[in-house]
Amino acid sequence: MKTSLFAILALGALASPGLAQTELPADTDLRQAALEWFEPIPDTPQAPTGNELTPERVELGAKLFFDPRMSLSGLFSCQTCHNVGLGGVDGLTTSIGHGWQAGPRNSPTMLNAIFNVAQFWDGRAPDLAEQAKGPVQAGVEMNNTPENLIGTLNSMAAYVDGFKAAFPDEATPVSFDNFARAIEAFEATLITPDSAFDRFLKGDDAAMTEQQKRGLAAFMDTGCTTCHSGINVGGQDYYPFGVVERPGGSVLPEGDLGRFTVTATADDEYVFRAAPLRNVALTAPYFHSGAVWDLREAVHIMSSSQLGTELAEPQVDEIVAFLGALTGEQPEIVHPILPVRETATPLPQPMVE
């Protein structure tokens, strides 16, 4: 079925390259084809493996996520680079970190990140808990140590109580592992259901515009789905960037070998996790380099570097319209009131050596 619809779509799209719109399939056919590649985002959060979404744990995770005292300087929280009001990103080419250092890669969104196969652009963290341990320790980001972090948490009675409530059966509730698990629990709630695309997948023919439907057809037809599929329309596997034609060094900097640094396998040079495209209209700039600000341009680059083709303008418009249909309901987060520092709380250390 997938193949046969593909053939039909391909005929429509390729009949008059550069001129015509993608042919509009019947809604039922389009939905059926789409459901072979994609899944809707569930309406309610699901617990990550080995974790629980108890209200106490999620609430603790929210506090940790928003607390700038988790960084050595006292300036940066998870929220700084993964802003809940900005589609889960910071809107910078690469993030600004401790001492005004520029981070090596663009900050990816934590929204729906629970649905990715692994975390970071190179997938070096298997889950969100492991991911959460990275930036707090990275010298170019929050520049903290687990020891100083745990000292900070243990110094505040409200945090100690929060950890006890979130991890009630543990002998040492305040730990770096539980810090990460609480953040993972909170982030697992940061999903964006009910996008136009989700509603279409679930049977609402009127959820997407005609142009968005043509874009969905073109997205499948031209082969975008080879890398971008699953619940997150990406984020499900690893692929070489520049498989057909390597883009310029500003988009694909030579020094960043991607997944090679994780696997040390030559085949993994310039391999990255396919970008999850949920809410992509909110998450400029694009690519691990953050070099591209315009979604149209990003689609053009993908088409030449990955598909080896120049998409016609109508198809680019359609695909961009379809990508807009991936914007879901953004999470409504009450900014947590954070525990009050106490006499023993380590002082912030903004000094740069």
Added chain:
Amino acid sequence: MKTSLFAILALGALASPGLAQTELPADTDLRQAALEWFEPIPDTPQAPTGNELTPERVELGAKLFFDPRMSLSGLFSCQTCHNVGLGGVDGLTTSIGHGWQAGPRNSPTMLNAIFNVAQFWDGRAPDLAEQAKGPVQAGVEMNNTPENLIGTLNSMAAYVDGFKAAFPDEATPVSFDNFARAIEAFEATLITPDSAFDRFLKGDDAAMTEQQKRGLAAFMDTGCTTCHSGINVGGQDYYPFGVVERPGGSVLPEGDLGRFTVTATADDEYVFRAAPLRNVALTAPYFHSGAVWDLREAVHIMSSSQLGTELAEPQVDEIVAFLGALTGEQPEIVHPILPVRETATPLPQPMVE
């Protein structure tokens, strides 16, 4: 009446300096004396002069307050230094700004700032709208220009619509003045009513502990109220820091002449607006220098520098307990979903020259 109760309180406090607790007045006498100096925080926000708290204006102000794109680098928002989760401060000695510069003074809270006689430590802004124009332009803070800011706002349809809705009768709704007025409207809602002190003032004898009541008596008796009175327990007028004995240079840096830089009057050297003490237990570190992390130490410094006395330990404990009774209900703010950048939106400029 104020004088006579004072005499009674003074007798109690001074009878055995360094040894005894402050004498506990009858609740009705204590309340009556307190109401001569203080006012409870109103339960609902009030519009600042020349402004209106329409839902549209407050909502717009919240977005502007939380939007890091108001800074040139894209890193800093009002919320960075005036964190709604941290009592309205950043918990740093002095704030970190553009290019990792250290700000000249400790970040004061915006909670209840509507009740201050003027804004900034030196009162150089008459109101919150005028205040809001400062940090966005300060080179050591957000380092933006009104032109770039207005360009940013005008580039996003959702902001343009937001300004139209917030300032419906104006020919040019998107303006630097209205940017500031919207933030002022939002900040006017950031009040913290219902502290133990407020409840006591309103007639609830059980709202404060005995120690807090002794502290309130001591606060009035020892003369703290000379500078810290009114609805904000401070913030209502200007006073020399070190009127009796100048504290060390780390607490009162020689180079910061305070209000002198506003008035150019010799009498205003080292004069500052009395710190508003609402939520002071949440807002360490203390003083314009941010040099003191411990509230007990701050009380000791005030007592020696301003009152010319060494308060006895029991009185310090009492006053610190009373200051804890000034912690009100913290505002519950849903983090706003911010407008999406568009093609014309100016890029962030994190570069440091």
